[in-house]
Amino acid sequence: MITGSIAAVGAGLAAIGAGLGIGRIGGSAMEGIARQPEAASKIQTAMLIAAAFVEAVALFAVVVALM
Amino acid sequence: MNCSHVFKFSFKRSIVVFTLFSAFLLLSLGVKAQEGHAPEAAASHQQGAEKKKFEIGKFALHHISDSHSWHVIGETYIGLPVILYANGKVVTFNSSDFNHDDDAKVVVERNGERFVKFHEKIYFASDVANSHGQYINLDDKHHAQNKRPLDFSITKNVCTLLLSVVVLLVIFISVANGYKKRKGKSPKGLQSWLEPVILFVRDDIAKPNLGHKHERFMPYLLTVFFFIWFNNMLGLVPFLPGGANLTGNIAVTMVLAVITLLITIFNGNKHYWQHIFWMPNVPVPMKIFLAPLELIGVFTKPIALMIRLFANITAGHILVLSLICLIFVFDSIWVSAASIPFAIFIGAIELMVAFIQAFIFTILSALFIGMAVEEHH
Numbered sequence: 374m375i376t377g378s379i380a381a382v383g384a385g386l387a388a389i390g391a392g393l394g395i396g397r398i399g400g401s402a403m404e405g406i407a408r409q410p411e412a413a414s415k416i417q418t419a420m421l422i423a424a425a426f427v428e429a430v431a432l433f434a435v436v437v438a439l440m
Numbered sequence: 441m442n443c444s445h446v447f448k449f450s451f452k453r454s455i456v457v458f459t460l461f462s463a464f465l466l467l468s469l470g471v472k473a474q475e476g477h478a479p480e481a482a483a484s485h486q487q488g489a490e491k492k493k494f495e496i497g498k499f500a501l502h503h504i505s506d507s508h509s510w511h512v513i514g515e516t517y518i519g520l521p522v523i524l525y526a527n528g529k530v531v532t533f534n535s536s537d538f539n540h541d542d543d544a545k546v547v548v549e550r551n552g553e554r555f556v557k558f559h560e561k562i563y564f565a566s567d568v569a570n571s572h573g574q575y576i577n578l579d580d581k582h583h584a585q586n587k588r589p590l591d592f593s594i595t596k597n598v599c600t601l602l603l604s605v606v607v608l609l610v611i612f613i614s615v616a617n618g619y620k621k622r623k624g625k626s627p628k629g630l631q632s633w634l635e636p637v638i639l640f641v642r643d644d645i646a647k648p649n650l651g652h653k654h655e656r657f658m659p660y661l662l663t664v665f666f667f668i669w670f671n672n673m674l675g676l677v678p679f680l681p682g683g684a685n686l687t688g689n690i691a692v693t694m695v696l697a698v699i700t701l702l703i704t705i706f707n708g709n710k711h712y713w714q715h716i717f718w719m720p721n722v723p724v725p726m727k728i729f730l731a732p733l734e735l736i737g738v739f740t741k742p743i744a745l746m747i748r749l750f751a752n753i754t755a756g757h758i759l760v761l762s763l764i765c766l767i768f769v770f771d772s773i774w775v776s777a778a779s780i781p782f783a784i785f786i787g788a789i790e791l792m793v794a795f796i797q798a799f800i801f802t803i804l805s806a807l808f809i810g811m812a813v814e815e816h817h
Contacts, residue, residue, distance in 0.1 A: 414644075418644060418803075421796060421799065421800065422800065422803060422804070425748065425796075425800040425804075428748075428752070429744060429747065429748040429751070432747070432748065432751030432752060432755055433747060433751065435751060435755050436747065436750075436751050436754075439501075
């Protein structure tokens, strides 16, 4: 018998979504840097900002699950 | 190129790793089985004290929350000043008067008012103790029913805030004086350590987002960047000067986000407000439809800033604590062989997150301010 809060399942689902999102962002950034290594710093900055937006969604879910 | 030696080496290494891993698994299974086969021993071990199940969530949340006293080590605590506004009177005393009791069992009487501390909150004490010796009324979910005085205490988080303000002031005033003294010369000491970071904030955060107006907002961006970074790092230190989870406190991040919101609102030019209330170049029904959405957008941006910083830092702390707690959940020392290296690994990632979150907060603030001050083109 599994006991516990259903909120944890929600947090897990959000983590799956964020994982897919951050994976795509990281992969595309790598491709971009491989194509144009001289633009690496600009791509990294944009990647971090996009990753922060995606990650925030997962963390919102964690906060909701904690409450 | 002949790579066979590399292959051989990694093959040998993977055998060693596999053997170690299976040995570890067998050992921990053995320990578990032993525990299962010896209920009498376990029972005698628990004799006397009622052994409670280790509650990982409660433990982690207690460690990341604010506190009225500063835990040093073992049973040693530093009492912090308690400042209360109760029934028109200001009451002050040292928090060690509670004897570090957190279950409302010790009553402190000052100026004719009686106080108890329950789960790091201060309540007015009940007249008589309940069946557990607590001077507080609890409902069936163990929530306190007593009234609370207004609490202006210098708690652990406030102490850390003041400490970090002093440290940042000392560092940056000395650096600024260095620039005055050695005008036009190469930087020295602390100055040369901070100069690249300050230039990073100016060239990679402020200039791309604010353009030629960046100088006006540099003081705020530098302050917020170094404040968040320093406090993130301080929160990672588990012993005395650190230990408080300041940037993982939603009130602190809210104040930072509100300052960004106020700067955005007061510096917004007429094009910015026009794009919010009366979007140009769209049909009138669409203008009416967009105005409330854009207005909500003004407030959701700082709310997202607030929750992002709070949740990132809190989640990192909970992660490290949960990994350490696995040892107590499984009640076996062998778990530490896996959980301690993993906790150190997460701790190293947290060092990176401390910087990235300071960077993200600053760059998003710059982005939002930049949208408000952008010239029409």
